[in-house]
Amino acid sequence: MTDEERKFERRTFLAGAAGAGGVALAGAALPGTAHAHGNGESIALVAPVTPADPQYPDLVMGLNNRWTATPDSVYVVDSPNQVAPIVRRAVRRGTKLTVRGGGHGFEDFVYNSEVETIIDMTNMNRIYYDARMKAVAVEAGAILLDVYEKLYQTWGVTLPGGVCYSVGMGGHVAGGGWGWLVRRNGLIVDHLYAVEVVTVNAAGRVNTIIATRDRRDPHRDLWWAHTGGGGGNFGVVTRYFFRSPGAHGRAPSQLLPKPPSKVLSSFALWSWSTMTEADYIRLLQNYASWHVANISPDSPTREVTSLIQSFHRSNGEIHMYAFVDSAVPNAQQMLDSYLAHLQNGVTPAVFAAQSTMPWLQFCKLTGTTNTLNNDPTLRGEYKSAFMKNTFTTAQAAAIYRAMTRSDINNPNLNIVISPYGGRTAAVPNAATAIPHREAAYKLLWQAQWANPADDAANIAWARETYRDTFADTGGVPVPNDQTDGCYVNYPDADLSDPAWNGSAFAWHDLYYKENYRRLQAVKKAYDPRNFFNHRQSVELPS
Template identity: 45%
Template sequence: MTMGQEHGTTLGRRGLLAAAGGLAAGLAGAVGGTAAADPARGPDPARGPDPAREPDRGAVPFGPASVRPGDPRYASLLLADNQRFVGRPDEIRVVGSTEQVVRAVGEAVRAGRRVGVRSGGHCFENFTADPGIRMLLDLSQLDAVGYDPARRAFAVEPGATLGKVYRTLFKAWGVTIPAGGCPEVGAGGHLVGGGYGPLSRRYGSVVDHLYAVEVVVVDGDGTARAVVATREPDDPHRDLWWAHTGGGGGNFGVVTRYWLRSPAADAEARSVAPDPGRLLPPAPGELLEALVEFPWDPAVMTEQAFTGLLRNFGTWHERNSDPGSPAAGLYAVLEPSHHTAGGFRLVVQIDAGIPGADGIVTDFLNQLVAGTGLDTSRGGRKTLPWLYAMTWPGNGESGDLLTRRYKGKAAYLKRSFTDAQLAAIYRHLKNGTGTPACGMLLVGYGGQVRTVAPGATAVAQRDVVMKAVFHSIWADEADDGANLTWLRELYREVYADTGGVPVPGEVSDGSYINYPDVDLADPAWNTSGVPWHTLYYKEGYPCLQRAKARWDPLDVFHHALSVGLPG
């Protein structure tokens, strides 16, 4: 399934990877359709019109559309965001309902055709462009967002972009979810991988607000059917819900709908006439945003200054990531780039309505440059309407039409990088082999995320304060080798003490599945002896395997980093 990007600033238009809060994002193999009253049997016509996707009066429901090689639509529908990987399926099936997904999956299984699933189309790896995929399910038309009074939760289909989710929830109810900051990422993969964004330090991971999920699964006899799983303790399908709270896309089936409701709002939902505006976190009215530019001036940006800046960023997050603290409302992304870019930036966002918001930002910036000889004079502050800040300029990609080849690597951090790691980062960003589009992101995390027990969801990394994303972005296929080598060697050197990967320990806590990296499963790049699935899921992997055995016993849904069957 494809990945949903996430996070929340603008690294080359929110920054390919700040979208990575984004690149975010996430395996989009999840995805959307109709509600089902009977979890085992699928949609119940007796419930009447689907409140989350009731069509316009007289409109004909979309799809399915079958697009094959030779069709003038084929090339346009084939390309996803990362053009390093372009598959050649026999058919691209564009679907518009859960029933259409059930039929498509059933047909593919009976014909022995491997299925791939794409909603947003953003993925670090080739999970939806593998040459073995013969039917590519395109879920982009499953994009409804609305309130479902039957489930007393908000329904979001997988093809809905985050921008559409934000706009709909905000305009109708004034609420939001703590998801990513790149508006064109699809909800499908972003949510199932445990998405995060500018409000996560304040409100947690997006999956902390996941109430239910509808999934098209395939039984052991090859029968495809739709199942609804909820977080209710007595739900017999609760393990399927749990698997979608950070288990990654492309593992268990095709998600055709998510229902979102904050656990703290369960009492409101049980009331006679619940107020939808109280079922998810309130959206900010305005965001205060600060932007700081740091030039790669060798007279100023010395190794001591650079490493001190990154160390201070980490130290501040170590000290200011307690749940509920005023500083937990501050979200910062430091974006060190290769020196050939001439400089790099810091983006800070905070709900302008938080008491003392401007002072919190000022204190953060002062601590960031303390002892470095650097200053924060290049840049500025502005207050923006929240919806404008989260969805402008609207497509998340303008100006980057040729920048479509990329590779990313990620890591969770419990505290600041060590001195040796900071020195390694400096060496690679200062050497002459990289390009202006090579670099990394340090992203603030923690806060409310830390209130959830590691086993309560499939997001196992809860006692963390930052995420790190290492990336290279380029346009020409001829440059693949140089860019991949630069990035791989940087990552290997940063994690040299733990076999080239972020093994959970005092500093690191593994990696993030929405930024998948097949190198973690390659013994040439992972010499730690720790398997890739431990880096992503830690002790939760056996639970995911049991869910896999129950819901996808034929391993219909798989890719290079998919959850494996037990044994």
Template identity: 40%
Template structure:
């Protein structure tokens, strides 16, 4: 194979073009559904190189006279749709080498480059400084995308969202459509346009306003020195013929977080649970089990008692004994040794939970919930998790606890509109190519192109599942406060931009009258459009669900 000679360290970064041995790896990300064919991938090592790479892209676009193929940006590569690796991409700008994490003494803040991953954040902030960003548990997710979408993780109920600690952001922007420049926007910038740019990066989503190169955080919390980690599972063979058993678990789980800190819970549960984060894994029947992962602050002397009280309450009508969580559930590996609550250092527990799963294709959907599940939703969940026409052990609905400190800011304080939810849902299905459809002796993306049904059956299942759970609101989790007269108030509050789903723009799957941008951004959408119009009026940075410039 021919290898092109590259000028490493050029003003615009290192370009990797077709024919280079690295091209195959660098033209794709985490989700193997989407593999781009860009003219080249630029690997940048500094903000100056990012400015140079964007400037070069703009010059090439002006000179070629053809349709404007996109420039996209990758930090960790975890975009769930084709926003980075689409068919219309001319250049992928890879920031993976920009992964420094350090104390910026001049600004009095912790600086994180956009290519740093969640694991970089955990290790490089905690070991030298004893602090942590309340971010996600998947180790390889990049900061550039995670933060700009809002970011949350196992510390968020105790310490808020990732963006609640964001002080400043460095962005390479193109204000005139022709020239790239780097600007630093702070929470306290004197210029309102810069404050808007900072605000837009506290939940407006990536790939819209420019290329983020650095973040600065202030007021980062100290995580607990020790946490209590617990993982259990319940066998499907004790649930599949007894719908009320599974429904009771999911119902009580939702009601716990809906009624948290109220007298509607029994006295033993009327204590502070803000340090507890849970992930309920409602796997398809073919997995064999459903699971629950729980983390609490173990420096509190009552952590074990509170865990027991919580488990006793949500399983009071289940009638099934727990077993070890001894199989993969979505992005989490087996945790068979944690069926007995285990006290671990916070960083050790974080490493235990770190996971990205195998190299697979995937489809994802999301929902915020302001209250527990309705009975029709429980019926739909049970039906689709045990559908006999679909078999996939890696298909599930994950229900995360939410609320507490995540709900302290107002809906307009950051670009994250959803500040009153108690649960956050992620619908997931994973698959691999598996079949040699084109008879070339191997399984790869060419087989998926030859046989759309490799992906088709998985897409149908998750789309129909989602549509039926929200059948009463047009097939999607509409925003709270938008119910029709004479109908019950919705228990949902839209979707999470970091779990993007282009089906939200498809009238076949969304008949609610609320488009994707409203489901993601609620009342913050117009301010985001205004910010886009100032900083990227010619829509240089765009994808299928990016913020468009305001018109008129």
């Protein structure tokens, strides 16, 4: 490390610690609710929730009810300083530790039969301007709606994060973070300036590191690994710091993107009762061809955002949402032109409406009223695909078959076809760990159900229809001219299973493509003991 890097590191660490009124904690045992002392300051440590406590059942599962855990201890932490002693204790005792951000992970990475200690970040949800970092600090337990409300109501800015209000920043940011503003403002990680992470080195020593995107920062690769490397891989993230590249000044209102003040939004509903196979294939191909033609980051059409949620025929409906910033020139014309392209040659929607509404109202409407996204009693199976090119007729026909299979009757089965491109395409694949910058749109298979007795049928639906759609490439969307791998924030354990991934591409090639080797180098540098791991965590280099 050069002298300049050393100075930079010290300055950055002190800045981050002071920003939240925190201190660096010297090693201390964890005496229940007692106070430990670090650098002369008193820090309240948190008592664990154990199986004897009434709240325990609520703290050992996330949103996907398929996954539960039986840990000895769940630590619901309040501040960054409480995290290191808990990690230190787990290292010393050799116990398996996982971290919960918002509990919205699809797989069993947090809640599984092996975990003995869980750090639950739910109460670490402060959002504030950190003057020393010249960035907006967001603690890792904050949920998306808290972030959107605080940023917009206080400073008139936002982050281009996910749609569902209750997704946690902890996992969401580390996995890339896609949402409504993707075409207009890129991914959430495109605005990530720094990350504060509690790590474990080769000697088992616990360190708190602030890693920034500053070129002089010796920890820059640790920052990079949190721009799409996925949660649960390198350490415990306690805080994210956001400042858009090129943004200057000390006012938060100048540091992050401004969302539209109002959106002109459109909703359309097609009925399965009038939808033929030819119509359906045409609808999918229309959506795809528009996004392929309008992928450019500089096109004014990056203002147009649209998503289709196609439910299984037993539901009866196919939904489409679209919006455009109502203040951009020709907003109505841009929206109408998109809708005309989508509808061209397709049976008319049975319901269509447009309305203009303020930004936060739109976020709340779309983020809080979708019962499938918010029902805490459901089980789920999920799969994803990034798409570079228009659906082939065979792929669209396979999705039609998925939606019309008569051996299953679950109205919750759906595939979401969502936008990409626009400003996302302005960033090179290697600049962030998430490498799907040439994708024009992406797909999400969602099977959700309540009764464990229905597990087999629903999981089979997702597995078989996904394999059918990508039958030409081993059952998965391999990186090629047409498809572009899978989204690490929609993790899928089947990608590691040769029974469901018959391609030559391993799970990590599908999530990370050529960025995987660099992620492995970061793993070796910051988690050489592989202390933080789950069934699809970044592996140490061999």
